[in-house]
Amino acid sequence: MPKIILSINAGSSSVKVSVFSYNSPTTAPTQLAVIQIAGLTAPPATLSYSHKDTNIKDQQIPNINGPEDAYQHILNHLIQDKSLTELNHPDDVEFATHRVVHGGSYSTPVRIDQDTFHHLEALSDLAPLHNAGALAIVQAVHKACPKTTNIAFFDSAFHATLPEPVRTYAIDPEKAAKNGLRKYGFHGLSYAYITRTVAEYLKKPAAETNLIALHLGSGASACCIRGGESIDTSMGLTPLAGLPGATRSGDVDPSLIFHMTHDAGKLSVSSTKELHITQAEQILNKESGWKAMTGTTDFGEISKKAEEGDERCKLVVEMLVDRIVGFVGSYYVKLGGKVDALVFAGGIGEKGVGLRRMVVERVGCLGFEIDGEANGKPKDEVVAEVGRKREGGGKVFIVKTDEQAEMAGQCVKESEGLRRPKDS
Numbered sequence: 540m541p542k543i544i545l546s547i548n549a550g551s552s553s554v555k556v557s558v559f560s561y562n563s564p565t566t567a568p569t570q571l572a573v574i575q576i577a578g579l580t581a582p583p584a585t586l587s588y589s590h591k592d593t594n595i596k597d598q599q600i601p602n603i604n605g606p607e608d609a610y611q612h613i614l615n616h617l618i619q620d621k622s623l624t625e626l627n628h629p630d631d632v633e634f635a636t637h638r639v640v641h642g643g644s645y646s647t648p649v650r651i652d653q654d655t656f657h658h659l660e661a662l663s664d665l666a667p668l669h670n671a672g673a674l675a676i677v678q679a680v681h682k683a684c685p686k687t688t689n690i691a692f693f694d695s696a697f698h699a700t701l702p703e704p705v706r707t708y709a710i711d712p713e714k715a716a717k718n719g720l721r722k723y724g725f726h727g728l729s730y731a732y733i734t735r736t737v738a739e740y741l742k743k744p745a746a747e748t749n750l751i752a753l754h755l756g757s758g759a760s761a762c763c764i765r766g767g768e769s770i771d772t773s774m775g776l777t778p779l780a781g782l783p784g785a786t787r788s789g790d791v792d793p794s795l796i797f798h799m800t801h802d803a804g805k806l807s808v809s810s811t812k813e814l815h816i817t818q819a820e821q822i823l824n825k826e827s828g829w830k831a832m833t834g835t836t837d838f839g840e841i842s843k844k845a846e847e848g849d850e851r852c853k854l855v856v857e858m859l860v861d862r863i864v865g866f867v868g869s870y871y872v873k874l875g876g877k878v879d880a881l882v883f884a885g886g887i888g889e890k891g892v893g894l895r896r897m898v899v900e901r902v903g904c905l906g907f908e909i910d911g912e913a914n915g916k917p918k919d920e921v922v923a924e925v926g927r928k929r930e931g932g933g934k935v936f937i938v939k940t941d942e943q944a945e946m947a948g949q950c951v952k953e954s955e956g957l958r959r960p961k962d963s
């Protein structure tokens with residue numbers, strides 16, 4: 540009997556769930572269905588679903604309040620689809636894999652039991668706005684089916700290879716060590732998927748592949764990959780650092796917040812008994828970024844308005860391009876100019892035709908060149924080439940990154956070790 544994996548990805552603006560079946564640890568899992576609720580930060584939320592001949596795209600669903608609610612809606616939808624015969628009841632799920640953004644010092648996936656759950660809850664103080672949604676979903680899965688094995692996959696794990704000078708902040712080393720204050724980096728499941736698929740496409744071992752990868756979604760980051768390993772990334776202690784995002788400021792002078800509010804350290808209204816969110820965190824994570832500058836978190840809409848001449852939207856697009864180009868330049872130097880490819884991924888990376896063109900034109904001096912035709916209508920493949928090869932220059936790719944597939948693949952490979960002990 541094939542076993543079912545529910546691969547759950549709670550992002551900052553969406554919950555994406557893929558259903559996989561698998562037979563043995565040595566065969567790749569088969570994707571049966573993909574479902575997502577997007578637009579959690581720009582209501583009404585929208586549902587997309589694909590299974591066999593059913594294809595629902597951006598169907599509006601009112602009254603979805605946060606990630607846990609979105610997950611419940613998704614689970615009901617999957618169970619009610621009678622043509623998805625492999626999944627009729629929550630009990631049918633053998634493994635639920637959960638993307639947990641902050642894994643602290645965890646560098647491998649962990650099976651979630653009471654102990655690890657509490658450890659993950661404690662870590663939520665480092666990333667209060669990110670881990671909470673995923674942990675609420677873990678609890679919902681456990682409640683619906685205590686027999687399912689829940690596994691946490693960490694977005695920070697791919698960056699366990701960051702060299703010490705890169706991950707160290709210039710602060711009191713003892714306080715840094717005591718409180719775990721260092722660069723962790725995120726979007727690691729996506730970067731692992733990108734590294735593997737691009738290396739396969741280039742027919743090179745991952746250990747010989749050098750990339751500058753950009754994961755541009757509601758949260759956006761850049762990653763410098765040398766020999767298949769992360770040697771730098773733009774996010775830091777939390778996903779706030781680096782590039783600006785839908786509601787995040789990205790890098791600002793740390794003292795800026797004290798000029799915005801006199802209550803930076805006070806708890807914000809979004810705090811709960813378990814979750815402590817300061818005004819500073821609330822403002823910089825939730826009340827900044829495109830949303831603060833244009834009133835919408837939808838970068839597609841911002842790009843369209845920018846092209847129509849809206850000055851504020853033009854500024855947002857040019858600002859993002861400016862920050863991305865800064866990271867590409869820095870990472871090009873860190874790779875000694877030996878770059879196989881510049882990779883665009885995430886919702887904006889995949890769909891932002893104009894943004895890709897602007898970025899690649901600005902880094903043309905490093906040997907990258909956009910192919911206007913391929914960029915405007917990229918091939919519908921996991922890795923699509925959108926650059927023109929220049930002598931000595933790197934390629935330009937779009938990768939349809941898939942964090943759920945990355946988790947399911949790793950889950951199957953390690954399934955024996957991750958399964959719950961028989962007596963628990």
Ligand SMILES: Nc1ncnc2c1ncn2[C@@H]1O[C@H](COP(=O)(O)OP(=O)(O)O)[C@@H](O)[C@H]1O
Binds near residue numbers: 551758785886891
């Ligand atoms: N046509 C488009 N051009 C540029 N960006 C787009 C377009 N359509 C959607 N997007 C953006 O993609 C982002 C969502 O990306 P995604 O990676 O799915 O998000 P999440 O961070 O929730 O995983 C949203 O900010 C959305 O505005």
Ligand SMILES: CC(=O)OP(=O)(O)O
Binds near residue numbers: 551552640694726759
């Ligand atoms: C780490 C992070 O920012 O994730 P997302 O882009 O899904 O919000």
Ligand SMILES: [Mg+2]
Binds near residue numbers: 757
């Ligand atoms: Mg995402």
